[in-house]
Amino acid sequence: MTKRKPLSTIVYEGLSERIRSGQLPPGVQLPTEAELCVEFDVSRSVLREAMARLRSEGMVIPQQGKGMFVSEAPAPRNFSIADEALKTLPETIALLELRLSVEVEAAGLCAERRTDAEADAIRGLIEQIDALHEDPTAVQIHYDYDFHLAIAKATRNEFIHGFLSYLRPFIVPRFRLGHVVAPDVKEPYYARIHAEHMAIVGAIERRDSRAAREAMRAHLCNSLERVRALAFASGVEMTGSDQTVAAAKLFAELKGRATAGK
Incomplete structure (x- = not known):
């Protein structure tokens, strides 16, 4: 039977x-x-x-x-990621979760505190970035990090801006956009990300701190889910010793800087 x-x-x-x-x-x-x-x-x-x-x-x-x-990611057989890069996926996911907790509030503070010139500069920057539509295999996943730093700068909180600037080398160079976006969906992907960016910019321009927080949360959550999908597709555990070692190294460097500044 x-x-x-x-x-x-x-x-x-x-x-x-x-x-x-x-x-x-x-x-x-x-x-x-x-x-x-x-x-x-x-x-x-x-x-x-x-x-x-x-x-x-x-x-x-x-x-x-x-x-x-x-998922927009190409099937695992259609792309390859270096072993060393794969090992950093748990760390990358953890850092994105950390960014989420900081940048949602940063967007709200930016909406409240930005100057007209800063709002114009933020819009101009992301329109320039989003107009490129580069080959996903040649551009970094977090190609919009300068946009996020500009928002952090306009919070008038140097700790937020300094912290996100410090995280940049840990986040930006890891993966190419082609790892999470198949070539045949490049244009719809860029269009959707542009819409997410414009939702953030529009809220900042209206000085709507609540909408800015919601738009930033949606943008970063979507980014986080794409990286999680990459981890799932690659068979990588999202927790483990690599993340622990990376966190210990990061905190040791932060502590060292703080001690040197005394």
């Missing part, structure tokens, strides 16, 4: 086949939970189990406040 597959496996296989075949292409939003439950005739708990499996394999990623999307 043939053993029946669990319902969650049937849902997983059905959706993963659509993703692999291109029926659900990279970057497209999946139907809502309610729609998928009706289509597969399963409960929400069964659907969520299947979605968790898809997410664990880097096939789908959530976007805050929008829903679940097919």
Whole structure:
């Protein structure tokens, strides 16, 4: 007697086949939970189990406040990442979580404290950056870091700006955008990131600190999910000794600077 597959496996296989075949292409939003439950005739708990499996394999990623999307990352066989870079994925994810906690508030403070000249400069900077649409294989994932530093500078809090400036060499050079964005979805990706940037800039220009915080949180959460998807697809654990060693090194350097400044 043939053993029946669990319902969650049937849902997983059905959706993963659509993703692999291109029926659900990279970057497209999946139907809502309610729609998928009706289509597969399963409960929400069964659907969520299947979605968790898809997410664990880097096939789908959530976007805050929008829903679940097919990952834009190329299949693992289509790209290679140096072993040394892969080892830094847990550290990169942890640093993005740290940035999230600092930069959300920085965006709100910037909206409250910026000058008109600074708001104009922030807009001009990100419009220049977003207009490039460079080859994802040749540009860094965090290519917009100067934009984030400009926002931090306008908070009038030198500790925020100094801290994010200090983190730059730990964050920026690690990975290329091509590791998380397939070439055929480059333009939709850049368009979506530009929309995220404009939401932040618009809130800063309106001096709407709440909207600025929300827009920055959405932007960084989306970035974090893309890197997590890369980790899942690459089979890299998001916790481990590498992150511990990296954190100890970073804190030792911070302590050394503080001691030297006394």
